[in-house]
Amino acid sequence: MKTEEVTPIKIKKADSSKIEKVDFDHLTFGSVFTDHMFVCDYVNGSWGTPEIIPYQPLVLDPSARVFHYAQAVFEGMKAYRDDKDGIWLFRPDENFNRINKSSVRMAMPEFPEDYFFEGLKTLLKLDEKWIRKGEGNSLYIRPFVIATEPSVMASPSGQYKFVIICSPAQSYYGGEVRVKIADHYSRSASGGIGAAKAAANYGAQFYPTNLANKEGYQQVIWTDSNTHEYLEEAGTMNVFFRIGDKLLTAPTSDRILDGVTRKSVIAVAEANGITVEVRPVKVEEIVAAAKSGTLKEIFGSGTAAVINPVAGFGYKEDKFELPKSSDSYASMIKKAIIDIQYNRAEDPFGWRYEVR
Template identity: 55%
Template sequence: MSSKIEIKRIDKSKIDSVDFNNLPFGSVFSDHMFTCTFKDGKWQNPIIEPFAPISLSPAAKIFHYGQSIFEGMKAYKDAEGNTLLFRPLDNCKRLNKSAERLVIPQIPEDVFMDGLKELLKVDEAWIPTNEGSSLYIRPFMFASGNGFHASPANEYKLIIATAPSGAYFAGKVKVLIEEKYARAANGGVGFAKAGGNYAAQFYPTQLAIEKGYNQVIWTDDNTHEFIEEAGAMNIFIRINDTLITSPTSDRILDGITRKSIIQIAEDMNIDVEVRKISVSEVIAAAQAGNLKEMFGAGTAAVISPIAGFGYQGSDYDLPELETPFAGILKKAITDIQTNKAKDPYGWRVVVK
């Protein structure tokens, strides 16, 4: 596939204007992007071209019926200067799982991987080497075909764009356990990385921010009794020395970082339970002094420790531990990602 990808390079790179020591997350964009079009029943015209605005008709169905999905990935540099990816085929599989649910044509793995790798070769200089930084990768697919009729489009775009980025969250994160709004419902699209899922989160999250919190802890849509996700991430809760996370479902994203944490924790002989956990159980553990940690897990932040949470007008602080699981697990994952440790799982992929 790589030999068929057309490459149009930018006339003059803007990289010299970027301060790689002060990178906000996802706000500075690399020189190029990969695009591919689904038309006449097939994916075609793969091209790497300068990062620039795209032109769409006002009748493009993305604007009217929300057929839009995305992924989040990262590229790293190791000490030898190799470009590394972390479990990229899992991202491709999940993108296609989302595509199926939103009736978007699935992208062949070779088209996805070849386009991604060629893009990283072209923009290799944009991959940060500073500690804690990486090249954030955003593949997304959307309906570009036209029409006001409420039906799937006949044309789609895949775009992969990248952004050199620093840390996603800085400082301590304080969250509010949600009692009214739900992120997703049974039979819905909560398991898919659909753009609309995130748009619907903004309002309750904003309400939480106005109360002094950083994010929302989502509970189940029916009773609001069970913990499900942390903002846009999966959530882990440590009670005594057991790490608990909710099982995936129609409502919960099958997080790649989540799966990695479970595997690494089990191999470290940390007790891991994948089960439903109620708000009342978390409150009881906090009151008894047994609630040791809560943290979010996702590609952007990797692991984001939670310093405290609010529920029904009361606030609960989590203890500051000398060797929290969050720190141990984050180091284990990032060391694999950046080739500072062995990768017994085959997760690390070198871009050649």
């Protein structure tokens, strides 16, 4: 390994690349990682020298607080290669701002903006071969922060590690998605951490999602924990409902993640003359619309799939199928966003961020 000093990031390159061993046509989401990772440690009240090092295990004391108290936040982003080998990010400022908001809610220190962007750009340039051309190909980027102080005292850690790892991804298609509307289990509480992209919000959903899987649903749409009358989000996606020609989606709150794709969907829809009502959406309204035939679409929005159309949903004992449509809002909005992401269209919103 040779060591180079690039202010302020210290770079230690991998001896060789693993890329030749990777089958890019058969990738499982989030399980193959690039040759390098970005790391930066927080000790004694400040972030130390950011480093890029060969992808390698983390070595942590068994008492590190992340294991015991889930002081941990993350982000999900993607890098895209256009047809002229330009490399782009999509609204990375949103992810940067959100990881720091999440950190504040979890009593963790904010990360400096220049470390984040310089670290990310340097890492992407170093591992640029992993970002492949072509529809659906991208590099999934996972920044995360974990509490590392070795002590099981139930109080905020004094030490943290900021890490970025990257995983090549293909177009995400998990088959037809049917969702279950939650009527017992909950994702988050008013006054809780639901708006933070905190690790703690995710593991909690696995058990109720397993139960839904057994009933034939792939995901759960969460409702408010007080009454289960209002639709909130799907845990890894925000959710949109099309009734007639209007799109409905729940407002963000301290229970709902302020999704980057969610706000992009709203902007693209409105720019295309679609009325978007951001307001509390009642389960009974959606059930009634499904029964009367005015419910045209349900889709989720998130970084992994951009837009994920929903084929049907279940609520208590009832099951509903959604009509199949060739001119869906979902496909129109998805195409518009993807064309911006891959630099195949104008970017009227200023969302693209050039890496190289």
